[in-house]
Amino acid sequence: MTTTTSNTVKPARKTKSLDVPEGAVHTLDDDLGFIALVDRMQEDAALKVVNAARISYEKQKDGFDESDSKLAKFLWLHGHTSPYRHSFFTFHWKAPLFVFRQAFKYQVGSTWREYEANGESISLEVFDVLFDSDKGCSWNEISGRYVKWTPEFYVPKQIRSNPPHGNKQASVTLPEDFDHEGERQRMIAECEEAFRLYRERLDRGVAKEIARLMLPQNIYTQAYWTVSLQGVIHFLAQRLKPDAQFEIRRYAEGIFQQLESELARLGITRDLIEAK
Numbered sequence: 131m132t133t134t135t136s137n138t139v140k141p142a143r144k145t146k147s148l149d150v151p152e153g154a155v156h157t158l159d160d161d162l163g164f165i166a167l168v169d170r171m172q173e174d175a176a177l178k179v180v181n182a183a184r185i186s187y188e189k190q191k192d193g194f195d196e197s198d199s200k201l202a203k204f205l206w207l208h209g210h211t212s213p214y215r216h217s218f219f220t221f222h223w224k225a226p227l228f229v230f231r232q233a234f235k236y237q238v239g240s241t242w243r244e245y246e247a248n249g250e251s252i253s254l255e256v257f258d259v260l261f262d263s264d265k266g267c268s269w270n271e272i273s274g275r276y277v278k279w280t281p282e283f284y285v286p287k288q289i290r291s292n293p294p295h296g297n298k299q300a301s302v303t304l305p306e307d308f309d310h311e312g313e314r315q316r317m318i319a320e321c322e323e324a325f326r327l328y329r330e331r332l333d334r335g336v337a338k339e340i341a342r343l344m345l346p347q348n349i350y351t352q353a354y355w356t357v358s359l360q361g362v363i364h365f366l367a368q369r370l371k372p373d374a375q376f377e378i379r380r381y382a383e384g385i386f387q388q389l390e391s392e393l394a395r396l397g398i399t400r401d402l403i404e405a406k
């Protein structure tokens with residue numbers, strides 16, 4: 131019997147529509163949105179952190195133990211972040227446009243390229259940051275210029291309001307006597323109407339890149355995000371917190387869930403991340 135690994139070259143096949151990746155975590159309460167860790171560097175990310183630090187002393191270890199966890203946590207707490215920039219992860223997102231608008235802000239540490247030096251392949255993020263103007267290349271999303279949108283919209287079941295104390299970053303669920311379902315149905319009807327008009331425009335020969343302009347920002351799309359371990363912790367530090375919008379928080383929760391055991395080995399708990 132042959133076993134297949136991620137490095138096995140598979141015979142070329144026809145392209146097909148995007149599947150929900152194995153292990154995807156559902157994010158929003160509609161069974162549409164998800165976040166999935168779809169690729170990562172092969173080397174143990176935790177071991178790489180401490181070995182990257184130990185290279186200063188011309189030392190390395192083959193396994194990761196309790197003392198490594200303490201070292202990794204020390205590095206993080208004292209801002210020695212460069213050892214956290216040698217491992218990269220790729221996440222597949224399916225999210226509404228307005229969530230991507232917030233997520234696409236995370237650009238630094240969101241790229242990994244291979245370079246050649248003395249015939250050896252190296253992938254130092256610092257090269258990207260210092261010498262590369264195209265830092266945001268690692269976000270790739272479905273193009274509404276080439277692909278017809280699918281009528282999938284995120285409409286929350288629980289409608290929220292801004293709280294009376296005026297904190298613009300907070301929102302609270304409206305009380306039970308608010309007509310949540312009525313509001314939701316009105317929103318769904320607006321989405322359906324916008325999509326009907328979109329289809330009509332396409333039928334009249336209008337280009338996809340123009341017809342899409344009137345679609346609402348709760349429409350779902352998909353993207354790949356490749357990000358360093360440091361970059362992903364930075365994202366979690368900002369987007370797990372209650373001042374982040376509920377919907378992007380759900381994606382941060384999903385990412386945290388998929389990296390939790392990895393982060394625990396590094397001594398990085400959720401409390402530590404949120405305290406930053």
Ligand SMILES: Cc1cc2nc3c(=O)[nH]c(=O)nc-3n(C[C@H](O)[C@H](O)[C@H](O)COP(=O)(O)OP(=O)(O)OC[C@H]3O[C@@H](n4cnc5c(N)ncnc54)[C@H](O)[C@@H]3O)c2cc1C
Nearest residue numbers: 232234235236237238239240299361364368369373374375
């Ligand atoms: C609650 C909340 C509310 C927000 N509200 C708004 C808003 O109203 N409007 C808006 O436009 N955005 C808003 N943002 C987005 C915010 O301004 C950031 O763009 C976003 O959080 C990404 O963080 P970042 O800039 O640290 O990420 P990245 O750009 O990925 O940077 C990561 C880190 O790299 C370092 N870095 C980046 N660039 C440089 C540089 N040039 N020199 C030195 N170091 C650098 C910094 O340490 C930075 O934290 C909000 C974010 C949050 C969490």
